[in-house]
Each structure stands twice: as C-alpha cells, then as structure tokens.
Amino acid sequence: MTTTTHSATTQSKSQADSTLPPMLSLQGVNVRYGNIHAVRDLTLTVNPGELVCLIGANGAGKSSTLGAISGLVASTGSIQYLGQNLQSLAAHDRVGQGLVLVPEGRGVFTRMTVQENLAMGGYLHPSREEEYEAVYARFPRLKERRGQLAGTLSGGEQQMLAIGRALLARPRLLLLDEPSMGLAPLMIELIFQTLAELKASGLSMLLIEQNARGALALADRGYVLEHGDMTLTGTGQALLHDPRIHAAYLGASLENDHV
Ligand code: ATP
Numbered sequence: 001m002t003t004t005t006h007s008a009t010t011q012s013k014s015q016a017d018s019t020l021p022p023m024l025s026l027q028g029v030n031v032r033y034g035n036i037h038a039v040r041d042l043t044l045t046v047n048p049g050e051l052v053c054l055i056g057a058n059g060a061g062k063s064s065t066l067g068a069i070s071g072l073v074a075s076t077g078s079i080q081y082l083g084q085n086l087q088s089l090a091a092h093d094r095v096g097q098g099l100v101l102v103p104e105g106r107g108v109f110t111r112m113t114v115q116e117n118l119a120m121g122g123y124l125h126p127s128r129e130e131e132y133e134a135v136y137a138r139f140p141r142l143k144e145r146r147g148q149l150a151g152t153l154s155g156g157e158q159q160m161l162a163i164g165r166a167l168l169a170r171p172r173l174l175l176l177d178e179p180s181m182g183l184a185p186l187m188i189e190l191i192f193q194t195l196a197e198l199k200a201s202g203l204s205m206l207l208i209e210q211n212a213r214g215a216l217a218l219a220d221r222g223y224v225l226e227h228g229d230m231t232l233t234g235t236g237q238a239l240l241h242d243p244r245i246h247a248a249y250l251g252a253s254l255e256n257d258h259v
Contacts, residue, residue: 020048021083023173023204024069024099029077031064031228038064039075040228046173046206051199053207053215053236055249056225062208063104065225066175069206070094070101081173096124098172102179104208106162110151114142117150117161121168135164138194156187163194173204180211192218212249216240224249 024046031039039061046052054062067073069081071091079086081099089097109117118132136143139160145153150161159179166174179195180188192214199205199218209215216222219236224245232239239245 022046022080023048023050023082024206025078025080026065026069027078027080029065029068029075029079031061031068031073031075038228039068039225041077042225042230044223044230046204047220049202049204050220051195051205051207051218053209053212053219053222054225055209055212055215055222055239055245057248059227060225061228062225063177066101066177066206066208070099070175072101092124095169098170099175100166100169100171100173101175102162102166102177104177104181106155106158108150108153108158108161108165110149112150113147114150114153114161115146117165118142118168121165122170125170131168135167138167138197139164154187156183156190159183159187159191160194163191171203173206174198176205176207178208178210180209180214188214212245213240216245 022045024044026042026044029039029042029044030037042061042065044052044065054065056062064073068075069079069086071086071089071094075087081094081097086094086099109120112120115132118135122131136146141157142160142164145157150158153161163176163179176195179191183191188211195205195207196218207215207219216236216239222234222236222239223230224232224239232242232244234242
C-alpha cells in the first residue's frame with residue numbers, strides 16, 4: 001500500500017520534477033464560515049508539472065480549498081505559491097501571477113459571445129490573435145460558435161469556454177472545480193482528454209472531481225478530504241487501487257472492478 005495517512009510525513013513521488021521547489025504549498029490552512037469549520041489544518045503541495053486531484057463527498061471542503069487558494073474565500077494558515085505568501089495578495093493579483101480558477105458551474109458570461117468571454121480571460125494582458133487561435137484549435141466547436149451568446153451553448157460547450165477563457169489568462173497553475181459535472185458521457189470524455197493534453201504540455205493543475213475514477217487515473221497524486229480533514233494521500237494509481245477509496249468513492253468493490 002503506497003497511500004499515506006494525513007499524519008505521514010513522506011510525500012509520494014510523482015512524474016513531475018520534485019527537485020524543484022513546490023509550485024503551491026499549503027500548511028495548516030483553515031477555512032471557517034461562522035461555526036462551520038469547512039477546511040481543517042490542510043497541508044497540500046503541487047509540484048511543477050503535476051496534476052493533483054482533490055476528491056471527497058459533497059461538503060467535504062474541496063471548493064472551499066480552491067476558494068482559499070484563489071483568494072475568493074478567507075482562510076488562515078500558510079499558502080505559498082511560487083515562493084511567495086499568497087495571504088496578502090488579492091484574488092485578481094493571484095490571477096495575474098498565473099493562478100487561474102475554472103469555477104464550479106463554469107461561470108461563463110451568458111449575455112456575452114464566445115469571443116467576448118475569451119477576451120475576459122485575457123483582460124490582464126490583452127491576448128494575441130494566436131492565443132485565441134490556440135483555444136479555437138483545441139475546441140473547434142467554440143470557433144464555429146465564436147459569435148454565439150454563451151448562455152445558448154450546451155453545458156459541455158460552456159465548460160470548453162470556461163477552460164478556454166482560463167487558458168487565455170496564461171495559467172501557470174490551473175485550478176479546476178468539477179469540470180465534468182453535469183455533462184453527458186461524450187463531453188466528460190472530451191474534458192478529460194483536454195486535461196490529459198494540458199498535463200502533457202507541462203501545465204500544473206489542481207483538480208476537484210466527483211468523477212474520482214477519471215481524476216485519479218489521470219492524476220500524479222491525490223488527496224482525499226472528509227468533513228474538512230485530509231484523510232488520505234498518495235499517487236493517483238495507489239488511491240485508484242485503494243479498497244477504502246473503492247468503497248467510498250468508486251462505487252464498486254476491487255474484486256468486481258478492473259481499473
Ligand atoms: P461539493 O462537492 O458539494 O461542492 P465541497 O467538498 O466542495 O462540496 P464546500 O463547498 O467547500 O465542499 O463546503 C464545505 C462546507 O462548508 C459545507 O458544509 C458547506 O455547507 C459549507 N459552506 C461552503 N460555503 C459556505 C458559505 N459561503 N457559507 C456558509 N457555509 C458554507
């Protein structure tokens with residue numbers, strides 16, 4: 001068993017270059033909403049080039065963790081990104097540093113066209129034509145619909161737009177909150193294919209997914225959150241084959257399932 005509990009001090013080695021300092025490092029991070037302690041003393045790292053996933057049941061604290069990292073939710077504890085402490089940096093300045101969130105529910109501007117939504121992604125540094133073309137090459141459906149209002153796109157197309165908009169913000173670390181949520185199977189496949197391509201291009205990512213199987217299969221490493229506590233961590237493959245993960249998140253026993 002290569003998974004470790006929260007108390008273990010060793011980090012699993014990933015395919016990414018662990019000789020470099022971590023891109024993102026959380027130490028003792030807490031998120032509270034009044035009496036609700038949504039994230040408790042979370043320690044988490046993302047190394048350069050890694051895809052790290054966060055899995056957990058509804059209400060486990062996953063979105064709150066991304067909110068703390070992106071600066072949209074108040075938190076305590078240390079959040080270091082590219083060697084600087086983020087706690088004093090406003091959310092928009094974090095985007096300017098390449099820390100870019102693809103939010104839960106996509107957050108597209110429904111009354112703006114596809115092209116205008118993409119332009120919003122590049123508002124901090126107006127994008128060159130080739131950057132739009134790279135997004136359109138990745139998602140030809142968006143190119144066909146560049147003049148269409150985003151609110152009239154299908155859910156899958158809106159997700160492509162949300163990812164495309166984030167890419168125009170020139171991310172160094174992409175935070176993704178449930179990108180496959182509510183999508184049809186073919187669209188889920190396309191979104192996971194996109195994540196695989198982005199990973200192959202060297203982009204660092206922190207991914208929240210309810211589709212734990214798909215996320216762990218792709219991830220270098222994963223963390224499991226339960227009621228605000230991080231209870232397990234390990235490589236994606238180790239977690240994928242961990243009977244505790246199967247019982248709780250993959251909906252099948254190891255004996256009956258081949259992953
Ligand atoms: P889901 O998968 O359902 O999105 P999650 O793991 O992302 O869940 P969070 O959204 O981070 O979980 O929520 C963690 C806890 O914090 C939950 O109990 C939730 O009700 C609570 N919570 C989240 N946002 C707020 C808020 N703005 N005000 C009060 N409580 C909140």
